[in-house]
Amino acid sequence: MMTLSLKLRQGLVSIVLLLLLLPSSFVAIDQAFFTQLLTNAEQKLEVHMYAILSDLKITDGKIELSNNTLSPDFFRPDSGLSAYITSNENISAEDAFVDSTAINSTSTNVSSSGINSGAVDSFDADSFEIDSIVWQSDSSLSQKFNPPDTTLVPGEHMFYPYVSASKEYWLLSIALLFDSGEQTRPLTIHIVQTDAMLTAPYISFRNTLLSWFIWIGAALVLFSVLAYYWTTKPLSKLDQEIRKLEGGEQDHLNGHYPAELTTIKEDLNLLLANQNRQKLRYRNHLSDLAHALKTPVAVLNTSILSQQPELKEQLDRISAMIDHQLKRASSSGQDIWKKQFEILPHIEKLCNALQKIYRDKELDIQIDCPENATFRGDETDLMEILGNLLDNACKACRHRVKLTVSQNPLNLIIEDDGPGIAKDDRKKLFARGTRLDTYKDGHGVGLSIVAELVSSYSGGMQVTESPLGGARFELIFPE
Known part of the structure; x- marks a missing residue:
């Protein structure tokens, strides 16, 4: 069911009253x-x-x-x-x-x-x-x-x-x-x-009455327009401030509003402050825990026993989990208000770096991205997502990798011409327990982190077969 905005409702009421x-x-x-x-x-x-x-x-x-x-x-x-x-x-x-x-x-x-x-x-x-x-x-x-x-x-x-x-x-x-x-x-x-x-x-009276009503109607229309602008101005101002919050231009509401909107403003500011405090506390706790664990792990890695295959595997797993939790702590996916930034410059930097890393393959990385495409979130999160997926695509491909970006909603598609992923293995690809430091058939490294980051932004991801012959990863982020 379509809901009408308050401005449109007030405008319709004024028009109906004037017409009736x-x-x-x-x-x-x-x-x-x-x-x-x-x-x-x-x-x-x-x-x-x-x-x-x-x-x-x-x-x-x-x-x-x-x-x-x-x-x-x-x-x-x-x-x-x-x-x-x-x-x-x-x-x-x-x-x-x-x-x-x-x-x-x-x-x-x-x-x-x-x-x-x-x-x-x-x-x-x-x-x-x-x-x-x-x-x-x-x-x-x-x-x-x-x-x-x-x-x-x-x-x-x-x-x-x-x-x-x-x-x-x-x-x-x-x-x-x-x-x-x-x-x-x-x-x-x-x-x-x-x-x-x-x-x-x-007839004389009717003509006089009609003349008066024309002037009265014109005055009422003018008054209604001024009243509409006057009463909806606070709503427009609040909407602009909320958009600035979403765009990261400010971190709280600071405008002056009527009594009905003042309570909403105060509640939103309180919510933002609590959210920021909780996020900071969460990050600090995870960071403290991860750093506290790094020292014992480093000591264990210097031990002769750590060279044994079974112990080395477990120590590597612990190190990977610590890095994973640190990245989760720095993620902004759970932020209520997210900054917006343009995607194309970051993609170009990332692709230039990958071409240098995999210069032996003579990569052909195709980028199809509008100049005004934006991501509402943290730059680190997007670079983590694209870095893992593009890196895996470059490892698995023969020569070609394609990245397609579209907006409203934001849609990211990464394709390669590699061997692809079997249908039976696609469901297991993002399951917990998948080794983060192994590489098989060109995919698997860091995909659990990608899945969690996408989920933190209420997004979705699916793996299919690409027309290029390899795997096709499609990510959708709601507006």
């Missing part, structure tokens, strides 16, 4: 404004409706309406606001005539708008069908509007969108039974507002 919060906030504010706009429009139309109700009268069977309390918008053509009164009963043209001079409102008085036009609309038709218009405002004369056939119960009112002649409107309709004392007539009052009157402020 800004659009959702814009939509929420936009819809809230539109809803409030509808509410205000309905309330305004209700005020106009009550103004019409206050002036509505029926005299001698005629519907009469004064203009004292109506808004000036009802008298101005193309004002966007108009009113209609429809009747859902059959009435004659004579009954539908509205006489403006006979209008004296006796209903509840509403404060006058200051405009007394005296104009009254009348419809000269033989009769009106169901929901026929019995009155309409002056502002509606230029409109191609047909009031809807409503099925409202008397006393019920409704605010709704309506389309007439391919044009959109908002209507507030109320049904009532108008009682004039002499008769009761079912009427429906429609207060009509064009959709443009509603959408104009809405």
Whole structure:
């Protein structure tokens, strides 16, 4: 399962928040404004409706309406606001005539708008069908509007969108039974507002809101980038210091970090200090033990008895084991933090020395190694590994030895054109107890040391047959 870095996680969270919060906030504010706009429009139309109700009268069977309390918008053509009164009963043209001079409102008085036009609309038709218009405002004369056939119960009112002649409107309709004392007539009052009157402020507000959100979004993006850099800077600094530790450029963390990372820094420094102390103590103990044993062994080697084959063999074994343990003590394979160094210069020096040693064979040592190939560890360890393997290859080969190096992960391949190693002997090659001072079929000297050093770096090694005809040693070190 792929794990995301903390930097990438924070970046994704910031992006998701910006992509979700800004659009959702814009939509929420936009819809809230539109809803409030509808509410205000309905309330305004209700005020106009009550103004019409206050002036509505029926005299001698005629519907009469004064203009004292109506808004000036009802008298101005193309004002966007108009009113209609429809009747859902059959009435004659004579009954539908509205006489403006006979209008004296006796209903509840509403404060006058200051405009007394005296104009009254009348419809000269033989009769009106169901929901026929019995009155309409002056502002509606230029409109191609047909009031809807409503099925409202008397006393019920409704605010709704309506389309007439391919044009959109908002209507507030109320049904009532108008009682004039002499008769009761079912009427429906429609207060009509064009959709443009509603959408104009809405579009203006939306454009303003969009402009603000663009600037807010730009500011949030800039702030998020700065916050991302500010919060991830300590992590980047810690990562750089750890890489310097791995590269051997420093031996402890010395940067200043936030409280959350300070504890990690202190723990890492403590771990490094303890590891260095333990390693030094281990090396000192092994070195002291080996040097303490060297003197008795040297004394025994001067004895006449040491010339006996059995004793000489055992003394040589003890000497080899002492050298082996001293090399283990100086190995850096167990270091938590390892230095890095380029491999190619060391390989070239080693191969030049081997060609001089085995000049009688006229060796052809091929080196295939990138210039930037590096080994994370101790130079002595790598020289010990390559020295043993290349020395054995030079002893076993006829003329050719090939060394191939590749990176990511570090892969070392040593091949020769010698007799090779039998499959049955390959498993025994690195077993404990193999004599370190014997040479058989061109391989065996120092291979146990090589195996232990490779293992100390958590690496792997395998022996196969080379295309050149001899043995092929492949070493892999994890990054």
